[in-house]
Amino acid sequence: MERSDFLARVETAQAxxxxxxxxxxxxxxxVPELPEVDLVTRFIxxxxxxxxxxxTVPVDDVISEVIDRxxxxxxxxxxxxRIDGLDELPDGPRRIHTETPRGxxxxxxxxxxxxxxxxxxxxxxxxxxxxxxxxxxxxxGQPRMASLVPLVxxxxxxxxxxxxSASHWAADxxxxxxxxxxxxxxxxxxxxADIESIVTLGVHGPKHLHIVIV
Amino acid sequence: MTPVTFxxxxxxxxxxxxxxxxxxxxxxxxxxxISASAAxxxxxxxxxxxxxxxxxxxxxxxxxxxxFADSVERAGGHVYFAADADEANRYVSQVAxxxxxxxxxxxxxxxxxxxxxxxxxxxxxxxxxETDLGEFIVQISGDRPVHIISPVMHKDRYEVAELFADVLDxxxxxxxxxxxxxxxxxLRSIFLGADMGISGVNFGVADTGTISTVTNEGNARLTxxxxxxxVAIMGMERLVPNAGDLTVMxxxxxRSGTGQALTVYTNLITGPRAYDEQDGPDELHVVILDNxxxxxxxxxxxxxxxxxxxxxxxxxxxxxxEAGGHAYGSVYPGPIGAVLTPALFGHDEWGDLPFxxxxxxxxxxxxxxxxxxxxxxxxxxxxxxxxGGGDFAWLGPGLAAYRRIATNPVLWRGFLVAGGVFGKAxxxxxxxxxxxxxxxTTTRDLPAPADQSFHSWWKxxxx
Numbered sequence: 001m002e003r004s005d006f007l008a009r010v011e012t013a014q015a016x017x018x019x020x021x022x023x024x025x026x027x028x029x030x031v032p033e034l035p036e037v038d039l040v041t042r043f044i045x046x047x048x049x050x051x052x053x054x055x056t057v058p059v060d061d062v063i064s065e066v067i068d069r070x071x072x073x074x075x076x077x078x079x080x081x082r083i084d085g086l087d088e089l090p091d092g093p094r095r096i097h098t099e100t101p102r103g104x105x106x107x108x109x110x111x112x113x114x115x116x117x118x119x120x121x122x123x124x125x126x127x128x129x130x131x132x133x134x135x136x137x138x139x140x141g142q143p144r145m146a147s148l149v150p151l152v153x154x155x156x157x158x159x160x161x162x163x164x165s166a167s168h169w170a171a172d173x174x175x176x177x178x179x180x181x182x183x184x185x186x187x188x189x190x191x192x193a194d195i196e197s198i199v200t201l202g203v204h205g206p207k208h209l210h211i212v213i214v
Numbered sequence: 215m216t217p218v219t220f221x222x223x224x225x226x227x228x229x230x231x232x233x234x235x236x237x238x239x240x241x242x243x244x245x246x247x248i249s250a251s252a253a254x255x256x257x258x259x260x261x262x263x264x265x266x267x268x269x270x271x272x273x274x275x276x277x278x279x280x281x282f283a284d285s286v287e288r289a290g291g292h293v294y295f296a297a298d299a300d301e302a303n304r305y306v307s308q309v310a311x312x313x314x315x316x317x318x319x320x321x322x323x324x325x326x327x328x329x330x331x332x333x334x335x336x337x338x339x340x341x342x343x344e345t346d347l348g349e350f351i352v353q354i355s356g357d358r359p360v361h362i363i364s365p366v367m368h369k370d371r372y373e374v375a376e377l378f379a380d381v382l383d384x385x386x387x388x389x390x391x392x393x394x395x396x397x398x399x400x401l402r403s404i405f406l407g408a409d410m411g412i413s414g415v416n417f418g419v420a421d422t423g424t425i426s427t428v429t430n431e432g433n434a435r436l437t438x439x440x441x442x443x444x445v446a447i448m449g450m451e452r453l454v455p456n457a458g459d460l461t462v463m464x465x466x467x468x469r470s471g472t473g474q475a476l477t478v479y480t481n482l483i484t485g486p487r488a489y490d491e492q493d494g495p496d497e498l499h500v501v502i503l504d505n506x507x508x509x510x511x512x513x514x515x516x517x518x519x520x521x522x523x524x525x526x527x528x529x530x531x532x533x534x535x536e537a538g539g540h541a542y543g544s545v546y547p548g549p550i551g552a553v554l555t556p557a558l559f560g561h562d563e564w565g566d567l568p569f570x571x572x573x574x575x576x577x578x579x580x581x582x583x584x585x586x587x588x589x590x591x592x593x594x595x596x597x598x599x600x601x602g603g604g605d606f607a608w609l610g611p612g613l614a615a616y617r618r619i620a621t622n623p624v625l626w627r628g629f630l631v632a633g634g635v636f637g638k639a640x641x642x643x644x645x646x647x648x649x650x651x652x653x654x655t656t657t658r659d660l661p662a663p664a665d666q667s668f669h670s671w672w673k674x675x676x677x
Contacts, residue, residue, distance in 0.1 A: 009297075014274070020517065098492045111406035131465075131475040139490075149436075167458065167461040178289070178484040181488055182483055183482040187478050194346075194366055197367075204435070205435065
């Protein structure tokens with residue numbers, strides 16, 4: 001249908017819609033009233049409740065530990081200069097390339113390399129204390145796949161970027177929710193409860209989420 | 215009138231193991247929702263705010279739609295306005311044909327169930343695979359989703375285990391961890407090789423053209439990242455004005471739908487992959503669907519379009535708990551479906567659904583947007599009756615006859631005698647009335663009249 005016809009039809013319909021007490025103006029930014037807490041403490045408490053593992057030691061130590069613990073031999077990463085507190089990327093395991101071909105050809109072949117990807121290393125540009133959530137944005141040197149396909153995801157979060165809740169973050173000028181083609185809020189590892197409401201971890205996304213607070 | 219009525223469908227479902235499973239799962243979900251809300255003091259004021267946002271958006275929908283479409287295009291996406299299911303389906307298959315698409319992955323989306331997109335694409339020779347674990351199980355078992363959030367809440371692990379042992383390359387196991395691992399492995403290679411990913415939209419943000427999808431598994435993220443083309447299908451009412459409104463809706467949705475503080479993955483997409491980004495789809499298409507929504511918006515049930523598809527009303531509904539989702543015959547079951555289905559698709563086929571309710575009001579209490587579902591059910595019943603009434607056509611003349619009898623002492627006494635002779639009583643309840651009045655007692659019992667009528671008691675004591 002033509003856009004103008006479609007919109008005209010909607011306009012006619014909404015003129016006779018019965019919508020009790022609708023506000024004439026956009027209700028505007030709303031931020032919930034929540035008790036004052038220490039943001040870092042609250043974030044750790046909630047993120048752990050969501051089955052994430054929290055670390056407060058240097059990033060390089062966490063990565064070494066993770067590589068040993070899960071016997072990692074390949075990984076995807078953001079560029080090192082995009083991650084706060086990271087000196088250099090690990091040199092033991094093989095780094096999987098993320099520059100995905102454009103167009104019809106080559107994409108499936110490229111994607112096949114993600115099949116058994118074990119570790120992903122990314123930054124996190126914000127967090128919500130109340131829900132234990134991190135915010136991960138895509139961009140140059142910040143591929144989406146790094147937080148998505150590996151079995152283990154290590155995210156590095158600067159402590160001053162912890163907000164009280166999603167709405168507190170959205171109200172902050174730094175939020176820029178539409179900048180970068182993809183922004184994702186991550187609350188714990190991938191999970192499902194589709195079979196008999198029994199929670200199992202690691203469906204399509206990572207099974208283990210490690211957050212390093214720096 | 216529909217060839218198969220709610221009454222016939224629900225009769226088939228009642229008492230089966232399937233609805234016992236549904237009863238258990240809905241009760242658990244309701245407990246989770248209540249404790250998640252109780253754990254979050256601002257929940258009640260957040261619900262008020264969510265309601266304001268939704269109603270304001272609906273009242274100004276054409277402006278927000280225009281703004282949204284402009285924003286999507288500015289971000290590099292294509293927008294298509296589809297008047298109905300047919301237009302939406304044809305647009306998607308045309309995009310696929312033009313770009314040499316062979317394989318399609320889908321993340322869970324009720325709107326694509328509504329338009330039967332899978333069927334359409336398969337008839338055009340495309341391979342379509344559902345990637346949400348529940349929807350995948352639905353697809354390989356040739357079933358239909360039983361609930362808008364939990365499509366396989368009617369199946370137990372043993373049924374899934376047998377299905378997977380049969381269809382997937384795995385040894386029999388009924389451990390959900392093993393079943394999940396087998397599905398992950400199987401779907402992973404399909405994801406990575408697919409040409410097109412199709413998702414729904416939980417909310418579109420008008421001022422930025424951002425579309426959001428929420429999943430716990432990550433299937434919507436893979437669907438919108440791995441293939442070169444992303445097609446998002448959105449019911450036209452699913453907009454919010456801006457990012458601040460979005461976070462309110464997301465928190466309300468998660469706490470009401472699954473009792474989570476926030477869903478594991480909230481995926482915000484603004485346009486396709488940028489020129490300097492390493493991955494993501496080359497193309498983004500957003501299909502905005504009417505398919506009966508403008509008629510619903512113009513009707514006395516416009517408020518139903520404020521629904522955010524959390525499923526809370528299904529979980530508390532005594533009818534849904536006993537009859538299950540398939541009894542409704544619609545992709546949208548439960549209280550919300552009993553209003554939405556006839557409002558979108560007409561009363562000729564769906565006019566009996568609004569009667570599938572005791573009007574107890576549990577749905578209104580549970581609805582995060584505080585939609586007055588019981589009143590809307592009554593609006594839809596009125597609409598059904600004005601169009602002939604279908605399965606309930608007897609109700610109008612029946613009540614008129616009852617009024618005539620009940621207001622005439624002679625007729626009333628005769629009615630009671632006839633009821634005693636031809637009807638059937640069990641203890642203090644009349645379980646069957648005779649003749650046409652039997653329609654009333656097919657689904658309910660009446661209290662039996664006292665041995666002595668008030669009339670004669672009055673004569674004895676007062677006279």
